[in-house]
Amino acid sequence: MELADKAVGFLLSAISLSIFTYYTLWIIILPFVESDHFIHRYFLPQEYAILIPVFAGAALLSFLSMFVGWWSIK
């Protein structure tokens, strides 16, 4: 059972580290790179760098409030 826990913990940390590096590269480093470098092909346009976190945050908040509402009606 500890192996499953360790695997889940490792997966979580790997996901969080990759999200952090991708987002840091996207927002901070990419504007310094000239526009015909090949790395730009791996990153979406910069407007999505704002839309995706805002959308995810709004989805999380609505999910939480729906859950609280469902639980209080029960």
Next chain:
Amino acid sequence: MKHVLKIMALLVAISAFWIGLLETSVVPRSYAWLLPIYLIVSLGCYGLLMVGIGLMLFPTCPQEAVLLQKDIAEAKEFLKNKGVDVGSD
């Protein structure tokens, strides 16, 4: 009440710092605009990382688990002999 005031004071200080950063152009403007969202995303990432690391490093103490099971069996025996209903296994 005082804790809410402390949190609000912290938020006001952070937004004042951000607006000052925007106005005085110490960093390029596009960076200053994106800074709050970047900080929020990195904070969420940091929380997730701490949860993952805690899960990985959690100690399970297998010897204590065995001793606990023995204690439970012993207590159930004792209570059953005294006539208490100890429920299903």
